[in-house]
Amino acid sequence: MAESALVRMSGIGKRYGGVQACHEVEFSLGSGEVHALLGENGAGKSTLMKILSGDVTDYDGRIEIAGETVHFGGPTDAQAAGIAMIHQELDLVPALSVADNIFLGRELRTPYRTVDRRRMDREARALLERSGVNLDPRRPVGELRVGEQQLVTIAKAISLDARVLIMDEPTSALTTSEVERLFAVIRELRRSGVGIVYISHRMEEIAQVADRATVLRNGQIVTTFDPRKLTTAEVVEAMVGRPVQTMFSTPDAPTGDELLRVEDLVLKPRRPRPGRRDPEGISLTVRSGEIVGLCGLLGAGRTELLETLYGVAPGGTRTGRIVLQGKEIRPRSPRHALAQGIGLVPEDRRASGLVLFHSILANTVVSSLPAYGRLGVIARRMERLASVRMADRLRLKFGRLQDDVGTLSGGNQQKVVFGKMLLTEPKLLLLDEPTRGVDIGAKAEIYRLLGELAGQGLGVLLASSELPELIGVCDRVVVLRDGRDVASFRTSDSGESDLLAAAMGESAVFEEVRK
Amino acid sequence: GCGTTSERTSDEPQAQSSKECKGADGKYVIGMSQANVAEPYRQRMDDDIKAAAAEVPQFEVKFADAAQDNAKQVADVENYITQQIDLLIISPNEAKPLTAVVKKAYDKGIPVLVLDRKVEGDAYTGFIGGDNVQIGTEAGKYVAEKVLPNGGSVVELKGLAGATPQAERHDGFAAGIKANPKIKVIGSASGDWLREKGQAQMDALLKAHPKIDVVYAHNDPMAEGAYLAAKAVGREKEMKFIGIDALPIPSGGIKAVEQGRLTATFTYPTNGKEAIAAAKKILVDCGTVEKSQVLPTRLIDKANAAQIYAQENPNG
Amino acid sequence: MTAVQDKPATPVERASGGVAATLFRFQSVFGLLAVFVAAIIFSPRRDGEILFLSADNLANVVRAVSEIGIIAVGMTFVILIGGIDLSVGAVLGLAAVGSAVLMVESDWGFLPSIVVVLAIGLVFGALQGMATAMIGIQSFIVTLAGLQIARGLARIWSDGQGVAIAYGDGPNEAPSSFALLGERTFGGLVPIPVLIFAVVAIAAVVFLRISAFSRHLYAVGGNEKAARLSGVPVIRVKIAVFAICGLLASLAGVVHAVQLNQGSPNDGIGYELDAIAAVVIGGTSLAGGRGSVAGTVAGALLLGVLNNVLALNNIDSNIQLLIKGLVIVAAAALQRLRPAS
Amino acid sequence: MTAVQDKPATPVERASGGVAATLFRFQSVFGLLAVFVAAIIFSPRRDGEILFLSADNLANVVRAVSEIGIIAVGMTFVILIGGIDLSVGAVLGLAAVGSAVLMVESDWGFLPSIVVVLAIGLVFGALQGMATAMIGIQSFIVTLAGLQIARGLARIWSDGQGVAIAYGDGPNEAPSSFALLGERTFGGLVPIPVLIFAVVAIAAVVFLRISAFSRHLYAVGGNEKAARLSGVPVIRVKIAVFAICGLLASLAGVVHAVQLNQGSPNDGIGYELDAIAAVVIGGTSLAGGRGSVAGTVAGALLLGVLNNVLALNNIDSNIQLLIKGLVIVAAAALQRLRPAS
Numbered sequence A: 001m002a003e004s005a006l007v008r009m010s011g012i013g014k015r016y017g018g019v020q021a022c023h024e025v026e027f028s029l030g031s032g033e034v035h036a037l038l039g040e041n042g043a044g045k046s047t048l049m050k051i052l053s054g055d056v057t058d059y060d061g062r063i064e065i066a067g068e069t070v071h072f073g074g075p076t077d078a079q080a081a082g083i084a085m086i087h088q089e090l091d092l093v094p095a096l097s098v099a100d101n102i103f104l105g106r107e108l109r110t111p112y113r114t115v116d117r118r119r120m121d122r123e124a125r126a127l128l129e130r131s132g133v134n135l136d137p138r139r140p141v142g143e144l145r146v147g148e149q150q151l152v153t154i155a156k157a158i159s160l161d162a163r164v165l166i167m168d169e170p171t172s173a174l175t176t177s178e179v180e181r182l183f184a185v186i187r188e189l190r191r192s193g194v195g196i197v198y199i200s201h202r203m204e205e206i207a208q209v210a211d212r213a214t215v216l217r218n219g220q221i222v223t224t225f226d227p228r229k230l231t232t233a234e235v236v237e238a239m240v241g242r243p244v245q246t247m248f249s250t251p252d253a254p255t256g257d258e259l260l261r262v263e264d265l266v267l268k269p270r271r272p273r274p275g276r277r278d279p280e281g282i283s284l285t286v287r288s289g290e291i292v293g294l295c296g297l298l299g300a301g302r303t304e305l306l307e308t309l310y311g312v313a314p315g316g317t318r319t320g321r322i323v324l325q326g327k328e329i330r331p332r333s334p335r336h337a338l339a340q341g342i343g344l345v346p347e348d349r350r351a352s353g354l355v356l357f358h359s360i361l362a363n364t365v366v367s368s369l370p371a372y373g374r375l376g377v378i379a380r381r382m383e384r385l386a387s388v389r390m391a392d393r394l395r396l397k398f399g400r401l402q403d404d405v406g407t408l409s410g411g412n413q414q415k416v417v418f419g420k421m422l423l424t425e426p427k428l429l430l431l432d433e434p435t436r437g438v439d440i441g442a443k444a445e446i447y448r449l450l451g452e453l454a455g456q457g458l459g460v461l462l463a464s465s466e467l468p469e470l471i472g473v474c475d476r477v478v479v480l481r482d483g484r485d486v487a488s489f490r491t492s493d494s495g496e497s498d499l500l501a502a503a504m505g506e507s508a509v510f511e512e513v514r515k
Numbered sequence B: 001g002c003g004t005t006s007e008r009t010s011d012e013p014q015a016q017s018s019k020e021c022k023g024a025d026g027k028y029v030i031g032m033s034q035a036n037v038a039e040p041y042r043q044r045m046d047d048d049i050k051a052a053a054a055e056v057p058q059f060e061v062k063f064a065d066a067a068q069d070n071a072k073q074v075a076d077v078e079n080y081i082t083q084q085i086d087l088l089i090i091s092p093n094e095a096k097p098l099t100a101v102v103k104k105a106y107d108k109g110i111p112v113l114v115l116d117r118k119v120e121g122d123a124y125t126g127f128i129g130g131d132n133v134q135i136g137t138e139a140g141k142y143v144a145e146k147v148l149p150n151g152g153s154v155v156e157l158k159g160l161a162g163a164t165p166q167a168e169r170h171d172g173f174a175a176g177i178k179a180n181p182k183i184k185v186i187g188s189a190s191g192d193w194l195r196e197k198g199q200a201q202m203d204a205l206l207k208a209h210p211k212i213d214v215v216y217a218h219n220d221p222m223a224e225g226a227y228l229a230a231k232a233v234g235r236e237k238e239m240k241f242i243g244i245d246a247l248p249i250p251s252g253g254i255k256a257v258e259q260g261r262l263t264a265t266f267t268y269p270t271n272g273k274e275a276i277a278a279a280k281k282i283l284v285d286c287g288t289v290e291k292s293q294v295l296p297t298r299l300i301d302k303a304n305a306a307q308i309y310a311q312e313n314p315n316g
Numbered sequence C, D: 001m002t003a004v005q006d007k008p009a010t011p012v013e014r015a016s017g018g019v020a021a022t023l024f025r026f027q028s029v030f031g032l033l034a035v036f037v038a039a040i041i042f043s044p045r046r047d048g049e050i051l052f053l054s055a056d057n058l059a060n061v062v063r064a065v066s067e068i069g070i071i072a073v074g075m076t077f078v079i080l081i082g083g084i085d086l087s088v089g090a091v092l093g094l095a096a097v098g099s100a101v102l103m104v105e106s107d108w109g110f111l112p113s114i115v116v117v118l119a120i121g122l123v124f125g126a127l128q129g130m131a132t133a134m135i136g137i138q139s140f141i142v143t144l145a146g147l148q149i150a151r152g153l154a155r156i157w158s159d160g161q162g163v164a165i166a167y168g169d170g171p172n173e174a175p176s177s178f179a180l181l182g183e184r185t186f187g188g189l190v191p192i193p194v195l196i197f198a199v200v201a202i203a204a205v206v207f208l209r210i211s212a213f214s215r216h217l218y219a220v221g222g223n224e225k226a227a228r229l230s231g232v233p234v235i236r237v238k239i240a241v242f243a244i245c246g247l248l249a250s251l252a253g254v255v256h257a258v259q260l261n262q263g264s265p266n267d268g269i270g271y272e273l274d275a276i277a278a279v280v281i282g283g284t285s286l287a288g289g290r291g292s293v294a295g296t297v298a299g300a301l302l303l304g305v306l307n308n309v310l311a312l313n314n315i316d317s318n319i320q321l322l323i324k325g326l327v328i329v330a331a332a333a334l335q336r337l338r339p340a341s
């Protein structure tokens, strides 16, 4: 393998101000190999791959592609050398169509040098189908769900016909069935000799697809191993540097009084948007101290339910009741919801959660400012203190509080959004994929924290696409399908397959089985 | 105009006879196309026309403001043509760009009175205006002979670069002071016709020149701005301020002379009254008017300011 | 600021279905239609004839907006990449002066003069593009400086005076071929400037539809990082867009000179704001990435019709300012009615 | 467009360490320093005295920029939330007219007149804020319309002519207390307008440092959607910011009236561009979310020093345009020098 390596990176180093993102990293990839890259948030995985894909150009060390030393001046150079990357943050152009996004920078031309829209549409449709989604290639990407956007980026990367394909958390917004489809594609690519770097925080995926796994910690290689031979616990210990005990520590604390009751919630927006699934009849309850999961397929309406409860749903007529602590409420705006003690951690942290070029401090405290002073004047010491405490509590990996939040690794950005909401001391916390892109150690932290908060009487409504998370963390899971609640399970006496079956509907399960 | 004659001279009789003169029994719509109303002088011109027309029961006057844009003024005149007005009064923003559209109106049989700035050729009924070169010359002579007979230093605050009156008031002044070679123009700056710009430019001129005897500004607002600047550093007594325009309004130059801020100013007639008189001659009296009527300028100084103000603006 | 809610036309929006969608696809035209109908209703009549609708008057309306329209097409490109160009009015002045000086004072021929003048606009725009794309200065500042520089150059070139254009074969006369640009065609009905505007607009619409470059332009404005990662030559796109805008501004300057028989260094003062207004009323977002040339044309015409009907009714110029302000806001508010998609 | 590379001040940025960082924290002052030094070098001298540096010249420099400076402070707020306000020059004119008409023609007292004039500016700004925040029209369009409306109102209120201000106790005379605003204090050295500017600027700097509102303002400009989801009252913040900007513009109008002894409806034409230039030269990003009032003050002073030294040297006005354009670009380019972080 050593001789035939498709990619060989040696002595790679990269420093961002005070942060050593990569240090003396040795990394190789053979053709037809799936090489998983693991590590905590901020370990340097994305940085290493950005170096390989030509996005980061000032680094130390050497890169060889098929035995030849290269130095890319930009992503275009890397693409020319056959290296494609699916970026962790979905970098798409909202106003352009799916097809235009897929072929951006390499548009297909007619003999007259004009854009060949028809051929692009056709090929885009084929590519999308290959990665497992049936999307109109002419739809603007800005209209798509996060999960769909992720599939578009996958299709785009596949379309490059690369020798080396880097996937940086390609599945963080996908549900089980889309992940399965993606793995099928990966296997196919592997057969045709493509080398794949696969980055994910979902441990169960690593064992399924990877041939080899490398663990990074603090920018340095810790170990390389065969993922089929190690247990998850061992991998996690390598990543985090210490054993992590019970991943899911559902405390099964006694739950208290009813905190939230949603009765037959229906939202008819004034102006319906294609692709949105507003509540069409949802009833559920959350008790204080209880963690209730929301399960469903892509587009089941989980996000829309949480948005409605948080007062950010589009205008329209709402019927049904939302009762918080025995009092009916009509959430008008996030501000109003927050005042009632409802907090939301949104799904798309970069677009909806953070001001990327503002400091960690400013981002953490923005929702709870009145707590740090009086008469509209901020006591700087108090806000710093609150911010530092929250960072400690969430084990945030950062340089200084004044650093831009955008320079944090993806998982750490997520923690900042989480911390911001916790600082408002909510009674009810709405979480939309709160651990998307969060490393396993930090996840454990977050779960522990959730358990702790629940113990203090907080109620949590948690929408997630990760079934193990739902089963492990929640007391109860409500399954949504097409904007309605279709089933409810106690996690103590049901498993992932029950949830999946309910989410897909019986007929769908039947079809799966037939295959 | 610069004396070029148009090859496309229209035949006069056709223009005049295409319309029957209805005389005193008619009702007449007059369109007034103003270059811009941001200059106090031009606003005053409109006001004068309005006031004079109010005395003629047959007249109704419409106003358009081109906001200093030649192209907009062309459109304004085109719109008047569309409306089939009975007479056009125009105070062109610039000569050449308005020539064609004025000719178009004239050829359609609409009598045209051109105020203040000429258009080229002779496709108009009558021109009424002042002479900026002459005004500049008068100002120059006044400085050379009355204010600084023994010589001295002058600074000049010019109007907006590129504007015709700016060039003419400058050239005239230069010619006027030639008579006295001991007079030196030691500095000049562009005040863009604006009071605040005149003030700011004068701040610097005062700094740069320890001794200034006369400030010659191309209009009264800039002269007033210069006065304020000099007053701020306590040097307003050291020099004399001379402006142009002499509008008979409270914020105008005549009042400034009367109140002692300016030493002198020179009237630049708005021609509003004269224009309506000419229109009356053409439409109501079915007569003809002079092709060109140049109104003389008049020196306003402490001696006559109050009297002329009362005469020109009896109610204010 | 309204980037989140904003949803003007996107290049690929046309494929989606539904009656409402079809209607709203032409939303930028709604405001224009409304103003047009209002113009007919409020138009003065003579002998039963609606003056506003007379062929002559309609030709005047379009002629009057043709220069702003040409500029606004270029401005649309600049705004689509998230920039702004404040220099267009001054470049128009510079080009008008250039045409006049070259043809009249230097006695150059028609073609060489036009080519040089257009090249000046192109290069001026490209230089501004370089300053913003390569040094990274905000385009507002670069082009504000560009405005002053172009204005200063025009004043120096023309000695601060308007240069009158007379036609003929003699010395100090412009070739009569130039005069043709200002004439009317199709039976004296359609002014050539209108034709030029139409050609520019149609070319731009088609170009945006079929070229790969247009995809790159939307990408740079919509998500610059994504564009860069996809291998879009971001810097080249920016420079090209500013160059196109400069070129069109100088084309408008040529048209201006021939329409007014003069090139004056003070021509085009404030045109940048009118052009930007046309673009934004046409539904293009100042945040970049969304908008269309068709919308811009509708916006320019809306402003033209509005000016015309106010003038035809001889509304007092101060009241006109008020009405115009309110109509502009109303037209922009109309844009906000959208079936969300 | 340059949002990616831009790095002006963001909230709570000031605590960080390092010599280079400390230096670059004051980067917006670099351009000012450079121009200041150039001004000293190129200043004319008399008897060895550097004229530019004389106390009363420096006072003049600041006096001349005080109005633009006051406006630019308000503009900074608007630009920080990602908006723009083109109406400030017209609001200045309206306020100048208002002060003159109320005190001179209506013979109102000093205080009631000022209060009413400032309230008009505040309400005018707030209305614009509502149109952009609540209907979602781009602020460029709203305030472009606002510009026209304010200008129209000012013309109507003043009958189109400047209203001269004479002081005294008689009818049609303004109270002499008003005249005091235009005087100089501290031994006749510091003009009161400069003092007002200084107070406004310092108040704004302190306000942006310590108030919770300022965090909201930066958040709205940085990412409006995230701000809303974080519970920031986005609409209220926007309205408040436009109201503040209108208030400061009308304050500048009062200062303008007293400095020129006149309120004219044409006062302040084009001031919006100067104010925006000051803000942007001061390092505030037009994309919103980053920038500082200190930078804006430096930007305004830079423009003032530049104007002054060009005037002191009697540079030809056309050449002045060129030099100003180039210096503005150079100053903005200086802002791009940053230690990589």
Ligand SMILES: Nc1ncnc2c1ncn2[C@@H]1O[C@H](COP(=O)(O)OP(=O)(O)OP(=O)(O)O)[C@@H](O)[C@H]1O
Pocket: A016, A017, A019, A020, A021, A039, A040, A041, A042, A043, A044, A045, A046, A047, A048, A088, A397, A406, A407, A408, A409, A410, A411, A412, A437, A439, D341
């Ligand atoms: N542009 C940047 N500026 C400054 N620091 C950066 C930048 N990009 C990354 N870093 C820092 O480099 C380190 C490595 O980040 P990287 O994104 O590679 O982590 P990662 O392993 O991909 O984490 P995650 O699993 O959360 O995506 C982090 O500490 C991060 O804060």
Ligand SMILES: Nc1ncnc2c1ncn2[C@@H]1O[C@H](COP(=O)(O)OP(=O)(O)OP(=O)(O)O)[C@@H](O)[C@H]1O
Pocket: A142, A143, A144, A145, A146, A147, A148, A273, A274, A275, A276, A277, A296, A297, A298, A299, A300, A301, A302, A303, A304, A347, A463, C341
């Ligand atoms: N057509 C659309 N236009 C604008 N926003 C949309 C559109 N469709 C969906 N969204 C937004 O995308 C998000 C929903 O998509 P998302 O990716 O969350 O789906 P999901 O999480 O897989 O499914 P679920 O609806 O079950 O949460 C919401 O924020 C919703 O408002």
Ligand SMILES: [Mg+2]
Pocket: A045, A046, A047, A088, A168, A409, A410
């Ligand atoms: Mg990463």
Ligand SMILES: [Mg+2]
Pocket: A302, A303, A304, A347, A432, A463
């Ligand atoms: Mg979701």
